[in-house]
Amino acid sequence: MFETDWKPDKTYPMPLHLQIIGYIKEKITLNEWPIGTKLPSQRALAELFAVNRSTIVAAMDELAAEGVIQGNTGGGTKVINNTWNLMNQSYNWNSYISSGNHQPNHMIVQQINAAESDPDMIRMGSCEPAAELIPQDKIQKILKKLSVSSQPLGYEEPRGSLFLREEICKYLQTIGIATNPSSVLITSGALQGLQLISLGLLHANSIVYLEKPSYLYSLRTFQSFGMQLSGIPFEATGINIKKLSEKHKSKRGSILFTIPTFHNPTGTVMPLEKRKELIHFCEKEGLPIIEDDVYREIWFENAPPPPLKSLDQNGLVLYVGGISKNLSPGLRIGWIVGSEQVIARLSDIKMQSDYGTSSLSQNVAAELFASGLYQEHNDILRKKVKVRRDTTLIALNKHFNAIATWNIPTGGYFIWLKLNEPISMHQLFVKALNHKVLIHPGDLYEFHSNQHIRISYSNATLAEISQGIKILSELVLEQEIGN
Structure with a gap:
């Protein structure tokens, strides 16, 4: 590149x-x-x-x-x-x-990563919260408290700070997950959790089932370790369990990766009854699950159904969470919840990889949870992000009403825009980039997708959202006429 x-x-x-x-x-x-x-x-x-x-x-x-x-x-x-x-x-x-061994990023992902740092870019593909959504004042308050206490910054124990794991367990109880600190591993973000699972639990020929579309297609996490991604069709309520059943046939070494809450990229929320059905199927088939739940706290009117992990009676679900999407990506704090033997295995791999997540970040996160500032921040965040979503919907109705359809998300950061006519997504991406609008074309999430764009409202300002969607609609129309 x-x-x-x-x-x-x-x-x-x-x-x-x-x-x-x-x-x-x-x-x-x-x-x-x-x-x-x-x-x-x-x-x-x-x-x-x-x-x-x-x-x-x-x-x-x-x-x-x-x-x-x-x-x-x-x-x-x-x-x-x-x-x-x-x-x-x-x-x-x-x-x-x-x-x-590690495969390079998709070429467009490399271009996206480079363009993210351009201060003049309207970032409508980013899933990183804007600076105004990060609680700088609350974090500064915690940092001042920690500086007075002179808390040591040595290595933490393999699973991570006990204080933080205890606070995460208290938080998890509020969403229906009963666990203990020995079943929690602190990671340097949720993505490291996936990497540790790949290294510690799966083999080179493992099959990873996932929704189609899925953001996992834009990553090389599993493919770099020789694993196969197997897409399962998506429907209005989430993954198609019947299709999963037809494809699985009790294949050994396989695992299901799913985002049931504010799915990336579609924004879909799997209803409770379907969550129960999915858990029942996976228990019957002995198919373990990786549940990615990093967008859970970004809901608008109503809280989403409880996680799959809350329905798990047999230790089948590996629950991956974190605070990068809703609080601060720079703190790099995530977690995996699983059986003690799995967490012991993954913590050993983590110690070999980086000898532990930043002690300072763990201390800050623990204080945010313990002080109640984490929940206070989430309450404020939801209101601010809802305004961004509404601004995006107004702009789409104004500029895309005749050329596309879209979902109305009840939480998360994404709108899955479907164009009425197929176009070259690569050409649209390049043209948008030249106009200083950064998007995520649909083929990052589903191979050969030529009608979808993932629109994110997490980072651009309200004015930029309106301007970016206007520019994007003009480029789509220009390309449709050219075809």
Whole structure:
């Protein structure tokens, strides 16, 4: 993945292709593009530098003539020489990079991650709460209290801070989960929980069942460990249990990953009766469940049904939660709830991985729970996020009414927008990015999806939401007319 903020200056007297040649030579000179580096396609470079493809062709031809790059049929174009600085050639890491176990992010995900830091970007794909939604005052209050108490910041025990685990157990009781601190593992965010489960409980040929669509398709967590993702059709009330039954057939080493509450990306909430039905099926089949419940506290009018874990009588459910979505992503506090033997196994893997989540973050989180500030914050957050949702719905009704349909979420951060006509999602993503609007195209969540966009209202301002949806509707219409 090539990332750059540089573009040739069209007001400068030097021809554009010569500026690009100079830039590429500089990258090679600095060993940022060492010998063996495969360059992006001419089309990708044209988009990267915002120039015509003919300009790129001219630059590539000259670099090839100088012996700097070489194009191979079917193999792309690679850097082959550094003739102006032969004494400063770097080691070629390409064979190591390509043979690493962990797969690289989806190309669009890499572009999204790079664009997230652009202060001028309207972020309508982010699931990160805006700065105004993070309780800075409450966190500062806790930090001042901790600084006075001079609490030590050494390593915590393998499962995490006992004080924090006790407070999480009290919180879990309020949503129907009865557990004890020895059955809770503190993680550095919910994503680390999935990574630990992959490393500690599953094998290379495991099958991970999941809803289709699902945000898990945009990650490489399970695939990097050689596991297979098996999508199960989604319906209005959540995962299709009948289809899951047809596909499962008691396959060994399989597990179900599900987001029953404010599903990502559709925002769906699985009703209580279906939760009971799913638990009954999985108990009968001996199919363990990973329940991702990180959006639970972001509800508007009515609290969602209790978690699957609250219905679990046999230790079948691994419950993954955290505070990154509703309180502060930077604290990196998540948790896994499971049987003691599973938590012992996962805590051992975690100690081998990072020797424990930040003690300071754990202390802050524990105080937030113990003081009641966590619940107080959630009450305020729900009202603020509801305003954002309503603003988004007003803008969609104004600009998308004739070209799309959508759900009305009762919580969470997402609206799953379905266009009436299929279009190229990649083209829409690139065009939106060029207009400083960052979206998540549907094919991140379901392969070859060409009618869906995940709209998030968690990060952009109210004005940005209205402006971003207006721009997006114009781009969709432009593309539909072009087709």
